[in-house]
Amino acid sequence: MTTVSMTVNGRTVSGQCEDRTLLVQFIRENLGLTGTHVGCDTSQCGACVVHVDGKAVKSCTMLAAQANGSEVMTIEGLASGGDLHPVQAAFREHHGLQCGFCTPGMIMSAVDMINRYGGQLDEKTVRAELEGNICRCTGYHNIVKAILDAASKMGDGARVAAE
Amino acid sequence: MYATNYHRASSVEDAVNLVSTSDEARFLSGGQTLLPTMKQRLAAPSDLVDLRHVAAMKGISVSDGSIRIGAATTHAEVAGSSEIAKACPGLAHLAAHIGDPHVRHMGTIGGSIANNDPAADYPAGLMALNATIVTNTRSISADDFFTGMFETALDDGELVVAVEITAPAKCGYAKFPNPASRYAMTGVFVAKHGDGSVRVAVTGAGSDGVFRHQAMEQALAQNFSAEALSGVAVDDSDLMADIHASSAYRANLVKVMAKRAVTAAG
Numbered sequence: 001m002t003t004v005s006m007t008v009n010g011r012t013v014s015g016q017c018e019d020r021t022l023l024v025q026f027i028r029e030n031l032g033l034t035g036t037h038v039g040c041d042t043s044q045c046g047a048c049v050v051h052v053d054g055k056a057v058k059s060c061t062m063l064a065a066q067a068n069g070s071e072v073m074t075i076e077g078l079a080s081g082g083d084l085h086p087v088q089a090a091f092r093e094h095h096g097l098q099c100g101f102c103t104p105g106m107i108m109s110a111v112d113m114i115n116r117y118g119g120q121l122d123e124k125t126v127r128a129e130l131e132g133n134i135c136r137c138t139g140y141h142n143i144v145k146a147i148l149d150a151a152s153k154m155g156d157g158a159r160v161a162a163e
Numbered sequence: 164m165y166a167t168n169y170h171r172a173s174s175v176e177d178a179v180n181l182v183s184t185s186d187e188a189r190f191l192s193g194g195q196t197l198l199p200t201m202k203q204r205l206a207a208p209s210d211l212v213d214l215r216h217v218a219a220m221k222g223i224s225v226s227d228g229s230i231r232i233g234a235a236t237t238h239a240e241v242a243g244s245s246e247i248a249k250a251c252p253g254l255a256h257l258a259a260h261i262g263d264p265h266v267r268h269m270g271t272i273g274g275s276i277a278n279n280d281p282a283a284d285y286p287a288g289l290m291a292l293n294a295t296i297v298t299n300t301r302s303i304s305a306d307d308f309f310t311g312m313f314e315t316a317l318d319d320g321e322l323v324v325a326v327e328i329t330a331p332a333k334c335g336y337a338k339f340p341n342p343a344s345r346y347a348m349t350g351v352f353v354a355k356h357g358d359g360s361v362r363v364a365v366t367g368a369g370s371d372g373v374f375r376h377q378a379m380e381q382a383l384a385q386n387f388s389a390e391a392l393s394g395v396a397v398d399d400s401d402l403m404a405d406i407h408a409s410s411a412y413r414a415n416l417v418k419v420m421a422k423r424a425v426t427a428a429g
Contacts, residue, residue: 002169019169019211020201043199046265055239055268061198062269065169066191066213109264131345132263 004068008033009077017064024048026064027074035075035104039134046133049105049112050074056112058132075104078111087111087150096146098137109133110147119155121148164198165207172212175219175299175324181212182320190214190322192235192274195266220273220324225250228330228357234273234323238262241272253334253352253428257288260338262345273323279372281312281403282346286373288336290364291352295327302327312372331356333387335427337420338367341407348408349416353379353424355387363421368413370403379421389422 004021005014008031015030027033027050039047041060048060051073078085087110090096097103113121113129126144135143169191172178182188188210191197200206214220220235225246232241241247242259261267261275261284275285276296289296289305296303299322308316317323331354338350347367355361361383363376382391399414408416 018166020164020167022164022198041202043195043266046263049265056265057268058265061195061266063169063194063198063211065171066194066215068171112264129264132265 002065004064006067006069007071009073019063019065021064022060023050023052023062023064023067023072024059026067027059027072030064033074033076037101037104039101039105044132044134045102046105046109047102049108049133051108051112054115056109073108075108078107085111086154087114087147090146090150090153091143094142094146094149096138096143102133102135102137106130106133106135106143110143110150113147114151114154117151119151121151123148164201165204167201167208168210170210170212172214172217174217175322178212178214178217179299179320179322181210182322185209188212190274190277192277193237193266193270194274195262195270196274196278196280214271214273214322223247225330230328230330232272232326232328234325235271236273238267238270238272238275239264242267250330251292251328251334253331253336253354253424254288254292254328256427257284257336257350257352260284260340272326276308276326277315277317277323279309279311279313279315280346281369281372282341282348282350282367284336284338284347284350284366287347287350287352287364287366289326289328290373290375291354291362292328292331292334293354293356293362296323297325297327298323306375309373312370314372329357333428335424335429337423337427339416339420349413349420351417351420351424353383353421353428355383355428360384361387363424365417365421368402368417370401374401376417376421383425387425387428389425392418392422392425 037047039045043061050059170181189208191211192214221233224231238258238261248255294305296308334354336352338347341348349368350366361380363379366373378395397414397417399410402410402413404410
């Protein structure tokens with residue numbers, strides 16, 4: 001057993017876990033943050049995507065011990081108070097989910113790609129960037145629409161803030 | 164996953180010392196292959212030595228055409244490096260198409276080449292670029308480093324520290340990804356070097372891992388164009404055959420990807 005400490009959604013947390021404990025297990029079972037899902041458990045589906053030190057990673061393919069000392073953001077950390085994050089709002093607006101199982105990972109991936117590309121996203125890029133996220137319901141079309149809409153709105157917001 | 168003991172190395176020496184404490188210890192770089200393998204209980208190292216915090220193994224430097232990439236540099240960092248894009252655009256393109264964005268945020272060049280998966284992208288790039296693999300004890304040419312499927316020249320406990328490349332005159336990479344796994348069913352990296360020589364390396368197709376294709380190299384050294392490859396025969400006798408593609412299909416892919424790589428190189 002080892003003691004792991006990290007900042008999760010702005011809150012400093014620590015807990016005891018085995019060295020082999022996956023980050024996703026630590027998040028779900030030690031911290032009770034069950035918004036991060038385990039889908040395939042073989043590093044393919046992306047339901048477990050969280051941000052570690054600002055980068056989207058598959059939390060089923062990282063040990064909790066590897067994230068010791070890191071800043072982690074999960075789906076629970078996106079909304080501010082009662083206001084949905086623009087990507088969450090866009091997924092609701094564009095019906096970017098059906099069963100919802102892949103949605104936390106989709107949204108964390110979407111936020112990461114918008115962070116990296118800013119307003120430069122186009123449909124082809126979004127579809128390529130979603131390579132590591134599998135959805136079995138939607139056919140992806142509304143997910144892509146939601147991400148493009150959120151990217152354009154967040155781009156506008158950034159410009160307004162700059163002016 | 165079987166139980167293991169996690170250690171975080173602070174330096175190259177620290178990492179090598181930590182791994183030497185047990186016969187069953189393994190280096191853990193990005194973990195994008197090792198951790199899934201451990202989860203399937205196909206690997207059960209007693210100890211894992213995390214390399215992600217070894218400063219000397221991180222980062223990219225380019226000066227006067229000499230490129231050095233630390234072994235713990237991620238695929239995303241190579242793909243996003245403006246210096247690599249300028250000095251060796253084929254390598255940036257290669258790194259940008261490994262796995263998916265999340266895997267690229269974690270997976271590293273050193274981890275990829277030390278694993279030497281027969282369908283991994285980097286082995287083809289480094290062999291075509293005539294790279295030098297720098298370890299904690301020596302320097303090894305890429306030709307000598309990749310010795311077979313999942314096999315390298317690394318001794319037990321030897322650690323890849325960096326990769327060194329002389330920027331080529333031009334280079335390109337093209338791969339045909341498996342539609343499901345996205346691993347290269349065939350990937351070809353073509354590099355024309357400053358002395359006029361050409362190296363062509365193929366991944367995903369060889370039954371013993373990455374290999375160079377001498378006939379293509381000779382054809383391209385005389386005429387660096389896709390058409391120059393039309394008359395080159397690709398022997399399928401040493402190529403992989405599986406449910407995804409026969410060896411004859413892969414032989415054709417080798418030629419098609421090589422042509423695309425030459426076109427990409429410009």
